[in-house]
Amino acid sequence: MVRVSKEYDERLNELLDAGQQLFFQKGYELTSVNDIIEKVGVAKGTFYHYFNSKDDLLDKIVERWTLASLERVERLVMNQEHLNAVEKLNLFFITIRDYKVESLELMKMLMKVLYKDENLIMRYKMFQQSLKWLTPEFVKIIKQGIEEGYFNPADEVETAELIFSMSLSLSESTVKLLLEAERKPENIDKIERKLRVYQSSLEKILGASTGSISIVERRIIELFAKEETDRSIKNKGGK
Amino acid sequence: MVRVSKEYDERLNELLDAGQQLFFQKGYELTSVNDIIEKVGVAKGTFYHYFNSKDDLLDKIVERWTLASLERVERLVMNQEHLNAVEKLNLFFITIRDYKVESLELMKMLMKVLYKDENLIMRYKMFQQSLKWLTPEFVKIIKQGIEEGYFNPADEVETAELIFSMSLSLSESTVKLLLEAERKPENIDKIERKLRVYQSSLEKILGASTGSISIVERRIIELFAKEETDRSIKNKGGK
DNA sequence: ATAAATAGACTGACGGTCGGTCTAGACCGG
DNA sequence: CCGGTCTAGACCGACCGTCAGTCTATTTAT
Numbered sequence: 001m002v003r004v005s006k007e008y009d010e011r012l013n014e015l016l017d018a019g020q021q022l023f024f025q026k027g028y029e030l031t032s033v034n035d036i037i038e039k040v041g042v043a044k045g046t047f048y049h050y051f052n053s054k055d056d057l058l059d060k061i062v063e064r065w066t067l068a069s070l071e072r073v074e075r076l077v078m079n080q081e082h083l084n085a086v087e088k089l090n091l092f093f094i095t096i097r098d099y100k101v102e103s104l105e106l107m108k109m110l111m112k113v114l115y116k117d118e119n120l121i122m123r124y125k126m127f128q129q130s131l132k133w134l135t136p137e138f139v140k141i142i143k144q145g146i147e148e149g150y151f152n153p154a155d156e157v158e159t160a161e162l163i164f165s166m167s168l169s170l171s172e173s174t175v176k177l178l179l180e181a182e183r184k185p186e187n188i189d190k191i192e193r194k195l196r197v198y199q200s201s202l203e204k205i206l207g208a209s210t211g212s213i214s215i216v217e218r219r220i221i222e223l224f225a226k227e228e229t230d231r232s233i234k235n236k237g238g239k
Numbered sequence: 240m241v242r243v244s245k246e247y248d249e250r251l252n253e254l255l256d257a258g259q260q261l262f263f264q265k266g267y268e269l270t271s272v273n274d275i276i277e278k279v280g281v282a283k284g285t286f287y288h289y290f291n292s293k294d295d296l297l298d299k300i301v302e303r304w305t306l307a308s309l310e311r312v313e314r315l316v317m318n319q320e321h322l323n324a325v326e327k328l329n330l331f332f333i334t335i336r337d338y339k340v341e342s343l344e345l346m347k348m349l350m351k352v353l354y355k356d357e358n359l360i361m362r363y364k365m366f367q368q369s370l371k372w373l374t375p376e377f378v379k380i381i382k383q384g385i386e387e388g389y390f391n392p393a394d395e396v397e398t399a400e401l402i403f404s405m406s407l408s409l410s411e412s413t414v415k416l417l418l419e420a421e422r423k424p425e426n427i428d429k430i431e432r433k434l435r436v437y438q439s440s441l442e443k444i445l446g447a448s449t450g451s452i453s454i455v456e457r458r459i460i461e462l463f464a465k466e467e468t469d470r471s472i473k474n475k476g477g478k
Numbered sequence: 479a480t481a482a483a484t485a486g487a488c489t490g491a492c493g494g495t496c497g498g499t500c501t502a503g504a505c506c507g508g
Numbered sequence: 509c510c511g512g513t514c515t516a517g518a519c520c521g522a523c524c525g526t527c528a529g530t531c532t533a534t535t536t537a538t
Contacts, residue, residue: 158436169404197397204443
């Protein structure tokens, strides 16, 4: 093979990019290290020059991904100093939702791949990282809400962690339902019910007034439930 | 090798037992099919005569385990017809806790092994199965509570699922803290806080009166945090 | 006889290792 | 300033051990 030498960071990112693309496309287990190095056009040794293991690569991909999300949340939510805690909390959910809607097709693909048992590790690592980085932001919002008199939970930190892990298991079950929504149209209703319960539980746990938090939007659920449109089936097949 | 023929169910259980023991001891990934057949004293072909895959074996082990728990819950909690919903809910938690205390050393070992990233699949499958089988019991309790006027959630089924998944992520974080409680004694306090928040959240979500649900018991937490006693370090080493 | 149970050699793929090669750029003597 | 030399570290790829799973043959029970 022709030998091509590059800057450390450039190669690193090539490998991260290739890894991410393949992991999101075929899943973690089904992507071999050989697939990745083949895609980049590099040898086994090079891969292990940059990463300790396949698992290490995944860690670094997830970290990069999560830090990008954090940056987004800080920029679009936390920095809006004119907002009160309830508004920030709602914006928090809206921001995440909007991001998913913007990259709808990617998200649909990702959902299909990520929520398979074989890709549990990926999902879990993304959850862990999200929990680690996003909970502190949640805590800030809750503290602000307590000061402003909107919330009254006993323990901000533990409450934030509880709420966050609730939202993660909510995603888990929601996506599962979404994925078979084509076959089972009643799943849309079930998702709506789920979101409603989550929403009101959130209010109760935080001590927020009823209806102050708004997450449910049937339109959005239906958007994700719809099978991909014809026009988007273009890059199928092909080596 | 000497050929020994046995009843279908007997062989099946031998394999399930061996698998369970090894999975609980070394973890799923680190246990090879060869380990299992060696332990039973049987050939590769025999294993695949009884199971489609290593993963299939895990499924069946987890199913057996979960159904045993379900049977226990039904016998010790659900059949106590003289109890009201609040009492049943409390008994539910006590029953689970007592079981863990009874088999304390096994549980400690299991915690150590199960809560490693490599054994995520095991944990996940146990969670899934628990959710599937135990949620209906939860629903029954909630419905009874609504009838009796103790609870007032909007949607029993979704609330039950939410609560159950909350308790699972609670286990997740609690065990993680417990495992490093030796090094970090402050973890015990953190666990207590976590449990308290969970408890009061539960009350709020269900609409139960404050203090009616009781989960936290520092004594029990400390019991699990303590490193295994001298006397229990007897079966270490040895092939 | 025949179906179920068992045996175990074999396969292919995979993650990871290791000894070595190549090259850009630092360094140096003239 | 220039040509040669040196070296860190980027890169290579054959190789290894392991493991899940397959296949065909053989034994056993009925």
